[in-house]
Amino acid sequence: MRAVTVSPGVPDSLRLDGAWPEPAAEEGAILVEALAVGVCGTDQEIIAGHHGEAPPGQERLVIGHESLGRVLEDPTGTRQPGDLVAGIVRHPDPVPCPNCAVDEWDMCRNGRYTERGIKGLPGFARDRWRVQPKFAVGLDHVLAPVGVLLEPTSVVAKAWDHIERISARAESKPRTVLVTGAGPIGLLAALLATQRGLSVHVLDRNTTGPKPDLVRALGADYHTVTVNELTFQPDVVVECTGAPVVVLDAMCKVGPTGIVCLTGVSSGGRTIDFDAGALNRAMVLENNVVFGSVNANRRHWDQAAHALAQADQSWLNSLITRRVSMSDFAQAYQYSGEDIKVVLDFTT
Numbered sequence: 001m002r003a004v005t006v007s008p009g010v011p012d013s014l015r016l017d018g019a020w021p022e023p024a025a026e027e028g029a030i031l032v033e034a035l036a037v038g039v040c041g042t043d044q045e046i047i048a049g050h051h052g053e054a055p056p057g058q059e060r061l062v063i064g065h066e067s068l069g070r071v072l073e074d075p076t077g078t079r080q081p082g083d084l085v086a087g088i089v090r091h092p093d094p095v096p097c098p099n100c101a102v103d104e105w106d107m108c109r110n111g112r113y114t115e116r117g118i119k120g121l122p123g124f125a126r127d128r129w130r131v132q133p134k135f136a137v138g139l140d141h142v143l144a145p146v147g148v149l150l151e152p153t154s155v156v157a158k159a160w161d162h163i164e165r166i167s168a169r170a171e172s173k174p175r176t177v178l179v180t181g182a183g184p185i186g187l188l189a190a191l192l193a194t195q196r197g198l199s200v201h202v203l204d205r206n207t208t209g210p211k212p213d214l215v216r217a218l219g220a221d222y223h224t225v226t227v228n229e230l231t232f233q234p235d236v237v238v239e240c241t242g243a244p245v246v247v248l249d250a251m252c253k254v255g256p257t258g259i260v261c262l263t264g265v266s267s268g269g270r271t272i273d274f275d276a277g278a279l280n281r282a283m284v285l286e287n288n289v290v291f292g293s294v295n296a297n298r299r300h301w302d303q304a305a306h307a308l309a310q311a312d313q314s315w316l317n318s319l320i321t322r323r324v325s326m327s328d329f330a331q332a333y334q335y336s337g338e339d340i341k342v343v344l345d346f347t348t
Contacts, residue, residue, distance in 0.1 A: 003126035004037075004329055004344070005060040008052035016329050020062070020126055027122070027130035030079055031072045032087070034346040036148040036323075037125045038066030039332050040184070042118060047333055053119045064125030064344070065089045065117040068139075068148040078133040084143065086150040087124055088135040090115050090295050103134075106158060106295040125344060137301045140309045146316040148343055149188070153304035154296035156189040156238070159261045160196070161300060163236055166289050170257050174235035175199055180227065180250055181240035182211040184341045185263055187319060189238045192307055194218045201234065203227065209338055210318060217315055227253050234258065242266045248274055256286040261293055323348075 003020035007013040023031070043063055046052035054061040071083040079085060092100035093112035100108050117123020139147045167174055177193045179186045182204035193200045200220035204211055207224050215222040223230060227246060233255035239247055242264030254260050282288070296304070308316065321340045324332035325348040332344045 001127035002326060003062045004064060005062050006046055006052060007059060008046065008054050008061050009049050011049035012047065013049070014047050014063075014330065014333060016326070017060075023122070023126075023128055023130040025130070028132035028135070029076050030074045030085070030131050030133060030136050032069035032085060032129050032131060032136075033072050034067070034069050034124060034127055034129060035084075035144075036068045036346060037064040037123075037344045038148045038151065039342045039344065040066060040152070043333060044335065046118065051118070055120055055122055061117070062122040062124075062126050063117045064123035065115065066148055066151040067116075067124035067129070068150070069124070069129065072128070074133075076133055079136060079138065084139040084141060084147055085131070085136045086139060086147060086301070087116055087129065087131040088137060088296075088298065088301055089118070089151060090297075091121065091135065104297050106297045106300070127346065134298070137298075137305055139305055142313060143305075143308055146308065146313065146320065149184070149308060149316060149319065149341065150301065150304055152184050152341075153188050153192075153308055154301045155263065155294070156185060156192055157303040157307060158296040158300040159189065159238060159263055159293045160192050161303065162291065162293055163238075163259055163261055166259050166291070167236075170287075172257065174259065176232060176234045176255075177201065177236045177238065178203060178227075178230070178234035178250070178253070179238045179240060180204075180246050181264060182206065182215060182222075183240060184319060186238070186240035187211075187214055187340070189240060189263070190215060190218055190220050191311055191315075193236075193238070194220060195307060195310065198236075201230070201232075203230070210321065210340065214315065214318060214340075217312075237261070238263065240264045244270055244272055248272065248279070251279060251288075251290055252282065254288055256288070258286070258288045260288070260290040262290065263293055265294075 092105040097109040114120035202215045203223045227249035237250040237260045
């Protein structure tokens with residue numbers, strides 16, 4: 001079968017292997033036919049050789065962690081042939097740590113977790129893959145065109161889960177949300193905010209292209225000014241850019257008892273002249289919280305599946321700006337400034 005693979009740590013080693021072995025039985029009882037795989041910045045980092053780890057004893061890694069497939073067989077009876085499923089990315093560490101021991105593998109404390117298509121486990125960019133029942137998330141059939149968005153949606157479902165847990169510390173509840181960055185994570189974070197009935201603002205640099213219209217279609221406001229130039233103080237900021245200046249400005253802009261959730265990963269290596277003392281004073285005196293959030297556990301994947309099923313399907317479909325067939329697989333990993341979400345399509 002076909003599989004998209006890399007040699008981890010070797011830049012530009014991406015290739016399509018046409019005779020890749022069938023998925024090993026130990027990967028899981030459920031055999032799945034691939035329908036689509038989403039492409040994100042993590043894939044780009046792996047291809048560049050900055051990230052990625054092959055399974056033990058193997059030299060190459062099947063990439064792809066944003067999955068959508070159709071069940072071919074499941075001897076456990078958990079799923080039926082034809083069911084739509086996505087595979088959970090992170091698996092618990094073998095020790096396990098206290099969090100992994102209760103299936104909170106997204107909060108692993110010792111770093112020995114594994115991740116499909118990223119760290120120590122084969123990914124989903126192949127014609128067929130296997131998954132254990134506990135890591136197979138079912139999707140409504142209405143999501144067949146857009147179910148590949150489940151993985152990034154699980155990331156923001158976790159972010160909102162934790163935002164709501166933190167906000168429960170006070171009687172006053174958040175009403176105004178600022179999302180910085182209108183990429184897939186930012187747009188999906190805005191979607192889940194609107195589903196919660198909040199007043200949503202999205203900030204991005206793009207003045208053209210689909211992003212402004214996608215934000216307004218949610219009933220949210222779109223801004224292209226800097227964070228400092230905004231005329232309101234948000235109760236919650238979901239930061240999705242990882243840009244150091246935006247991160248710091250968001251921490252300064254959030255209102256009293258505000259919450260800043262950091263989902264964007266900074267590259268590092270840049271210093272900024274900044275009054276850290278003033279920021280500390282404001283955060284302490286205003287009871288503000290800043291926290292980081294990454295990955296998701298099973299609870300968040302299920303929440304994400306529900307959120308997608310409740311969303312406007314045409315709006316979700318608009319997030320996928322390019323669908324690339326396997327015959328042109330390399331084009332899926334070439335970034336375009338107009339792209340929101342690129343999908344490798346196994347059905348064409």
